[in-house]
Amino acid sequence: MNFLFIDQLFPGLVMDLRVLSRGTERYQLALYQHEGVLDLTENGTKLGNQDDPSERFRSFLALARENNADLGMTPEYACPWDVIRGVVGAPEQWPQAGKLWALGAESITPEQLTAFAAQYQGADVTVHFDQARLTGNGVFFDPLVYLFRATINDEPKLIVLIQFKTHHMGVWSGGELERNRLIEGREIYILRNHAGSVNLLTVICSEAMNFPAELDVTKRAAISWDDLPFLVLNPQVNPDPLHERFIAFRNFVFDQERKEIIGLNWNLSSKIGPHDLLREGTARSGIYMSSSEIDFKDKARIRKNHKLGLYYFYFGKTKHAYVLNSKPHAFLLEQLSVHITEGVQQQRMRNGPELNASYSHQADGTLAVNTAVSDDHLDCLVSLGCTNEFLSAAANCVLEKERLVCLSSGEFLPKSFDGWAGVDKLFSFRLLEATEVNNRITYTEDTSAGSHNQRRRYIEAVNELDGVILPDKQRYPDSLADLRTVPVQLAYAQDTDVNHVKFIEREKFRYNLVNEHGNMIKATVCYLGLSTLKKATEAFEFIQSVFETDSMNRQRVVVFYKEGLAPAVVADSFAGRIVITDEKGPSSFLSES
Numbered sequence: 001m002n003f004l005f006i007d008q009l010f011p012g013l014v015m016d017l018r019v020l021s022r023g024t025e026r027y028q029l030a031l032y033q034h035e036g037v038l039d040l041t042e043n044g045t046k047l048g049n050q051d052d053p054s055e056r057f058r059s060f061l062a063l064a065r066e067n068n069a070d071l072g073m074t075p076e077y078a079c080p081w082d083v084i085r086g087v088v089g090a091p092e093q094w095p096q097a098g099k100l101w102a103l104g105a106e107s108i109t110p111e112q113l114t115a116f117a118a119q120y121q122g123a124d125v126t127v128h129f130d131q132a133r134l135t136g137n138g139v140f141f142d143p144l145v146y147l148f149r150a151t152i153n154d155e156p157k158l159i160v161l162i163q164f165k166t167h168h169m170g171v172w173s174g175g176e177l178e179r180n181r182l183i184e185g186r187e188i189y190i191l192r193n194h195a196g197s198v199n200l201l202t203v204i205c206s207e208a209m210n211f212p213a214e215l216d217v218t219k220r221a222a223i224s225w226d227d228l229p230f231l232v233l234n235p236q237v238n239p240d241p242l243h244e245r246f247i248a249f250r251n252f253v254f255d256q257e258r259k260e261i262i263g264l265n266w267n268l269s270s271k272i273g274p275h276d277l278l279r280e281g282t283a284r285s286g287i288y289m290s291s292s293e294i295d296f297k298d299k300a301r302i303r304k305n306h307k308l309g310l311y312y313f314y315f316g317k318t319k320h321a322y323v324l325n326s327k328p329h330a331f332l333l334e335q336l337s338v339h340i341t342e343g344v345q346q347q348r349m350r351n352g353p354e355l356n357a358s359y360s361h362q363a364d365g366t367l368a369v370n371t372a373v374s375d376d377h378l379d380c381l382v383s384l385g386c387t388n389e390f391l392s393a394a395a396n397c398v399l400e401k402e403r404l405v406c407l408s409s410g411e412f413l414p415k416s417f418d419g420w421a422g423v424d425k426l427f428s429f430r431l432l433e434a435t436e437v438n439n440r441i442t443y444t445e446d447t448s449a450g451s452h453n454q455r456r457r458y459i460e461a462v463n464e465l466d467g468v469i470l471p472d473k474q475r476y477p478d479s480l481a482d483l484r485t486v487p488v489q490l491a492y493a494q495d496t497d498v499n500h501v502k503f504i505e506r507e508k509f510r511y512n513l514v515n516e517h518g519n520m521i522k523a524t525v526c527y528l529g530l531s532t533l534k535k536a537t538e539a540f541e542f543i544q545s546v547f548e549t550d551s552m553n554r555q556r557v558v559v560f561y562k563e564g565l566a567p568a569v570v571a572d573s574f575a576g577r578i579v580i581t582d583e584k585g586p587s588s589f590l591s592e593s
Contacts, residue, residue, distance in 0.1 A: 001166050001214040003201070003223050005190045009128055010159070015150035018070040018098045019231070020191065020198040024343040026334040029353070030069035032060045033285055033329055034078040035267035035361070038237055038277070040177055045139055047178060048077050048106030055365030057083045060330055061093075061101070063359065063367055067332055069099065075235045075264045075285075076104040076165075076205045077142065081116070084145055088120045094149065094158050100191070101147040102202060104235040104264075107140035110183070113162070120160065126152065129162035130187045138183035141165070144202050144235065146191070163189050166214075169206040190223060198229045198338050205236040208249035229258035229339035236265045239277055241284035242436055242448065250288055251433050254319055258339040261288040268326035268445070281447035282438075283326040286310070287335065291350040292318045296423040299399060301354060306398055309373035310355040311443040313431040314424050321431055322353050323438075325373045326445055330359040377401075380444040384459040388466050390491035391441070398442040400492045402428045403509045405441045408490060409461035410526045410539040410559065420546050421509040428454075461527040466490050469527060469560050470513075477571035479555050480523055488513050493520035510546055510553075522553050528561040533568070536561045540570040 007013050019027050037050035057079050064072035072095070084105060087093045095101050108116070114134065117127040133141070142165035150159050164185025168178045191200040203211050220226055232253055238246070241263070253259045265283035270276075295301070302312055309325030310333070324331060333353045340348040359367040381392055391401055403421045406412065411427040412420060419425050428439045437450035441458050444451070466489070469475055473484040491514045492504045503520050504511065513521040524543055528536055540559040547554045555572040562568060 001188050001207075001210070001219075002186050003188050003190060003215075003219055005192060005223070006161070007192070009161075009189070010126070010150075010152055012153035013150055014152075014154075015148065015159075015191075016098055016193050017100045017148060017191065017200075019100055020193045020200060022196070022198060022229070022337050022339060022341040024336075024340055024348060026336050026354075027070040028068055029262070029331075029333040029335055030060070030064035030067065030072040031262075031264055031285065031324070031331045031333070032057070032072075032074045032078070033264065033267045033283060033324065033326070033331070034075050035269050035329060036078070037271045037273070038077060038266070039273050040181075044181065045109055046107050047140065047142070047181065049080065052080065053078075053365075054080045054083050056329070056361055056367075058086070059361070059365055059367045061087065063330060063332075064099075064101070065093075065096065068096065069332065071262075072099070072101040072103075073233060073235065073262065073264055074103050075266050076144075076237045077106055078235075078237070078266065079103045079105045079145070081106060081108060081112070084147075085116070085120075087147065088125060088158065088160060091124070091158070095147055097149050099148065100200075101145075102233055102235070103145045103147065104204070105143045105145050107181075108143055109140050110134040110136075113141065113143075124156065125158045125160060127160040127162070130164060130185060133164060133183055133185055136183040139181040141183050141185065142178070142204060144204055146189070161189060163187065163202060163204075165204040165207060167207050167210045196341075198231055199223075200231045200233065202233040202235065203249070205234070205238055208234055209245040211249055212252040226256055229337075230260075231338050232259065232261045234261055234263040236263065237270075237272075237277070238265050238283075239272065239279050241265055241282070242280065247434070247436055250436075254288070254290060254315075254433075257290065259290065260338045262286075263288065265326075267329060278326065281326070281445045282323075284323060284436075285326070286321060286323040287333075287353050288319075288321050289338075289350075289352065290318045291320065291352065293349045293351055294320055294424075295349075295351050298351070299397075301352075302399065302423065303397070305353075305355045306375065306442070307372050308355045308370065309358045309375075310353065311375070311440070312352075312423065312429065313438070313440075314429045315431050315433055319433075320352060321436075323443075324355075325358070325375070327360070328358040328370060328373055329361050330367055331355060332357045332359075375443045375445075377442045377444045380441075380455060381459065384456055386459045386462065388462045388490060390489075391462065396492075396494075399423070400504075400509070401442050402426055402440060404490070404492055404512055405458035405462060407509070407512050407524065407543070408465060408526055409458050410528045410542075411439075411458075412539070412542050419508075420542075457529070460529060462490060464527045464529070465525055465560070469525070475560070475567065475569070477558055477569055479571045480525075480558060483513075483521070483523065487516040488521060488523075489516075490525070491518070493518060495519055508546065510543075523556040524558070526557075526559045528559065530564075531561040532563065533570070536568070536570045544572075 146161040313321040335353040438446040
């Protein structure tokens, strides 16, 4: 990979792309999550769509243009060249001034590319690509096409900058289709308005696996990677976006400050030949960003994004992921500059992207707005046999559902005592950098073993509490003696005070029981399943730690578990003698001697 700044290619170039600004205003982002069948066609000389999707791409580009999107982006091997020709050949179809389109295009042969350049190169259009690769070994290029307006020596131009993929995809699962035909490129172009603007480069799909090694110390210094802000685009047609190599790529980019990734894969319904494209149910399109200014108390933003198909995850420290639902075809978002330098400090808050609309294609290829996008968690609960009414109610808050399953199953992050229920402290929202496994119960399209096992763990705990432990009043320790004669359920109460603030929110979501009227009961129960006294004790002490030290309700925490086949419990000895459901089972460490 040779990294080249765009002003090295075009002396006299002047451009002002808003996505590269370092101002305080948000930029508009249009993403197209293409649905199609990727296959070899034209006697093996083309890798792209099995069927012509041109009308759908025209609809997307019209959407980007009409909504004044500052960055429009499509995934790898997706956009037909007929669509690109239609745009380049009609000035009224060009992106507006200050806008950038980054179009992952279907493959193209050297002969076709030469003919394209000859047809459109002219006074008002400049076409550039690495012409030295026209004689490379292989059949076709995997191109990314940048389209934007600029001036060269004061002459207004449409710039058509074509970057070739430099490394073929893995070959173990169909990747030989590309390996055996790809003419590999050499150049990675860096777009910038000027030396002080944001820098933008694109890493095409499997190039991500090579990027950390290619960007060695010498190249990092040459492009000031460690010091400058970079927006990295990663268009893909990727069966396994959670492969360890792609995770390593994201971690490599995140190792430095002022870096951000926009990843864009094909849609969930897409195929490679006759086979489903996505192996584990998720495209993992989205935005990976670094910021210390995310407002975790902005529930309205989180809920709005979730409803339209954008889901939040927390890596820890200042790292965040906003993952798009894999079913819609198009998204309109707003995001802030990778690194803001304009304005005063109070005006520079980078509080994450906001999804304003998502779209799905109609039969005629047009895009229709989605009023809501299903996260599929209700279907997942049914498949797991969940019997809990609170979790199964569509109207209940997704954040409260996440808190309920974490609290009830004893899933906590280390050292998160203070504000344990905050989005940045909650176990289910945390992505581990090594695996990026989705532990959420309200966003369930991931079918990986890790995600499935965690969701099953939640529901096993909830069902055991709901269906076995809570109905069996004899299992209640003395600390919950007052509940032995009243019906109780596992849920978060929805009753509010005079200011319409939920009582459970005021109580920091520490109580997970309600009475038959749905009112909050000041008690907390947890079920660990097959566990040990040591782990049960740790869970008990953690839950107690979220209460003030002088709170009597610390005594109302109870952790149920099993040692072998024997039911066991850890509860507060100050409330009386500990009750063990199976008298032959082990006693609590807190039981009276």
